[in-house]
Amino acid sequence: MEIQGKSSLSGNIRVSGAKNSALVLMAASLLTEEKLVLTNVPQLTDISGMTEILLTMGVQIDRHEDEISIQPKGLHHVELPYELAHGLRASFFCIGPLLAKLGKATIPLPGGCQIGARPVLEHIRGLKALGAYVNVEHGLVSAAIPGQRRRLKASDIVLDCPSVGATETILMASVLAEGNSSIENAAQEPEIQDLAKMLNNMGAKIRGAGGPKITIEGVSKLNGCKYDVMPDRIEAGTFLIAAAITRSKLRVAPVIPEHLSAVLQKLRDCGCLIEIKNGGVEIQSNEISGVDITTQPFPGFPTDLQAPFMALMTTATGTSVITENMYENRMQHVSELQRMGASIRLQRNTAVIEGVPELSAAPVRGGDLRSSAAMVLASLAAKGISKVEGLNHLDRGYEVIEEKLNNAGADILRHQHQG
Ligand code: EPU
Numbered sequence: 001m002e003i004q005g006k007s008s009l010s011g012n013i014r015v016s017g018a019k020n021s022a023l024v025l026m027a028a029s030l031l032t033e034e035k036l037v038l039t040n041v042p043q044l045t046d047i048s049g050m051t052e053i054l055l056t057m058g059v060q061i062d063r064h065e066d067e068i069s070i071q072p073k074g075l076h077h078v079e080l081p082y083e084l085a086h087g088l089r090a091s092f093f094c095i096g097p098l099l100a101k102l103g104k105a106t107i108p109l110p111g112g113c114q115i116g117a118r119p120v121l122e123h124i125r126g127l128k129a130l131g132a133y134v135n136v137e138h139g140l141v142s143a144a145i146p147g148q149r150r151r152l153k154a155s156d157i158v159l160d161c162p163s164v165g166a167t168e169t170i171l172m173a174s175v176l177a178e179g180n181s182s183i184e185n186a187a188q189e190p191e192i193q194d195l196a197k198m199l200n201n202m203g204a205k206i207r208g209a210g211g212p213k214i215t216i217e218g219v220s221k222l223n224g225c226k227y228d229v230m231p232d233r234i235e236a237g238t239f240l241i242a243a244a245i246t247r248s249k250l251r252v253a254p255v256i257p258e259h260l261s262a263v264l265q266k267l268r269d270c271g272c273l274i275e276i277k278n279g280g281v282e283i284q285s286n287e288i289s290g291v292d293i294t295t296q297p298f299p300g301f302p303t304d305l306q307a308p309f310m311a312l313m314t315t316a317t318g319t320s321v322i323t324e325n326m327y328e329n330r331m332q333h334v335s336e337l338q339r340m341g342a343s344i345r346l347q348r349n350t351a352v353i354e355g356v357p358e359l360s361a362a363p364v365r366g367g368d369l370r371s372s373a374a375m376v377l378a379s380l381a382a383k384g385i386s387k388v389e390g391l392n393h394l395d396r397g398y399e400v401i402e403e404k405l406n407n408a409g410a411d412i413l414r415h416q417h418q419g
Helices: 019-031 045-056 089-102 121-129 164-174 190-201 233-245 257-269 303-313 333-339 369-381 391-397 401-407
Strands: 002-004 012-014 036-039 060-064 067-071 104-108 133-137 140-144 156-158 180-184 205-207 213-217 225-228 249-253 273-277 280-284 319-323 343-347 350-354 363-365 385-389
Touching (some): 002 369, 012 401, 019 045, 019 067, 019 089, 019 164, 045 391, 089 140, 121 133, 121 156, 164 180, 164 190, 164 213, 190 205, 233 249, 233 257, 233 401, 257 280, 257 303, 303 333, 303 350, 333 363, 333 369, 369 385
Parallel strands (some): 012 249, 156 180
Antiparallel strands (some): 002 385, 036 067, 060 067, 133 140, 205 213, 249 280, 273 280, 319 350, 343 350
16 A cells, blocks of 8 residues: 555544454354344455355355345265455354254364464363363364263353453354353453344343343254344454544544544544434544553453554553554564654553654555554654555455545555555
8 A cells, every 4th residue: 555644534434334343253153053144244354265165164145235145954974174264353253152053063273363372272161161072183173062962061160361352253153052150250352242142033042241240041043144244343442543643633433432442542642522322432632642552352452452552552652562462473563663753662562652743654464454554653643654564454454544544644555456
């Protein structure tokens, strides 16, 4: 992408459906034999990857614009090839539903990624607690319900850490289990609430999702349903930070404000005017001063907006300290921001940023999804034309980002052969 700096944004930006919600809802479709229709599904390469995985398992999928129909009647056991699962961590979401529905599942270990090691020990511990036999060998996780039993058995599970993926996996596995289960120290991210809401629409009996303890009354069968994916809080946050870094006035909608409380507070703290109005957020930004952030599980400041927020802080007045607590390798944007003239000292997972009056355009590359977004934001503010590479990462999680920003006044040119 070639991005003209010193841009100013105005008007409205539409927020797409949430990637991390849509991915898990697609996996949850395996829990029924009836048709499931998801609306507000973003067009992203991660969603295409998940579609391909479900097709390999015999599921029928039709897409019309933002709506996908999933007919899982033909679901059968396959050993998912590593090429399909590689790079798409969400592929592991299928293990819970497959186990609950077919009694067995074989999924490649997702492995680490650019931002860290990303273990799945908690997911596996949860499945074992529900009575599954789980074996990890040759890079594959094989899980099965042992003996003649057809259903998993309920269990009370206390997670060692509030992992989003583990909470989702255990939730999907336990809805069809025999008896009442509970998950303590559960992740409280909005994606968990979206999943529980859809499963309840399908006939599940889940209570407490969004809080630290979730209870699940097992049912023997789930129905199909039509479900609207919630708006993407991380995409929304990225556009709000884009407005802040370009010192612009912008409306971003739809947004569920409670999903972004920590982010809106930090934007206010650094000097932005924020108004929550008619299902959206209006932001107005002039002077920005440095504020400190520490990434935490929800409702804390989300790790997925750490890189974009750091881009903003490089242009602030004064000093800010940003601490990344969730992933061990999520500071790759630091060296790229430094190449644009940012003043950042990095010590392990803590970055100390002295705001500079101006960033200068440079060729930069995002090493993962959210650092690519940070590069786009920094480029919008910098002096000159920046070239941003690593668009394959960006396309995993941001639907037509250049079109959305250009409609709001940015000047971004994408060369189709790059990526
Ligand atoms: N963890 C463990 N053991 C486990 C599982 C997790 O120690 O068994 C640790 C991880 O190492 C990490 C922390 O717990 O330090 C959080 O991991 P979690 O399992 O909560 O994350 P995830 O489910 O793998 C989802 C999102 C991420 C987002 C995190 C945190 C999806 C597909 N991914 O990952 O999204 O950063 O929750 O909110 O839902 C992104 O969209 O850019 C992205 C990386």
